[in-house]
Amino acid sequence: MTDRRTEPASAGTPTGRTHESAAAYPPPETWPTGRLLSAAARRVERAWDTYLQQWGLSHASVPVLVVLTAGPLSQREIAAQMHVTEQSIGRVLQGLQRNGHITRERHPEDRRRHVVTLTPAGFDALRALDRAQTVESLIGSSLSADETATLRDLLIRMLTDLPLPDERDGV
Secondary structure (H helix, E strand, C coil): CCCCCCCCHHHCCECCCCCCCCCECCCHHHCCHHHHHHHHHHHHHHHHHHHHHHHCCCCCHHHHHHHHCCCCEEHHHHHHHHCCCHHHHHHHHHHHHHCCCEEEEECCCCCCCEEEEECHHHHHHHHHCCCHHHHHHHHCCCCCHHHHHHHHHHHHHHHHHCCCHHHCCCC
């Protein structure tokens, strides 16, 4: 028997089809909760990325801008605050600099380091993203307002309670 899926099973895509209304195999009702959460998160992430493109941003770049609202930081400091590698942040910073959202200048006392600063365009992009109703609409209309509020509460609890990978003790 051959596997005819067009994407990995974890993506939750239908067998051999890409149309939204096509049935997934196996059906989502049979998936573990983690897989459901992952597939839903990817769909919301794609909608969010499409929305962010109008400012030349991605889901990975927005938190960097938020971190920089506190003031200039080095690439290492940004990576530490976001719990990612300096290399990962480096790629994000390149895109942000290319789109005019940040500047990177040599540190005045340590020529090996760069100081990253949010530009007025970066601040403007963050302000533009603060349209709660528009951003909330990206999750679709399948949930009522009460269900969305419950989902938010549950996700916040999960994010608060689940340790980051580097905080786990041999898990």
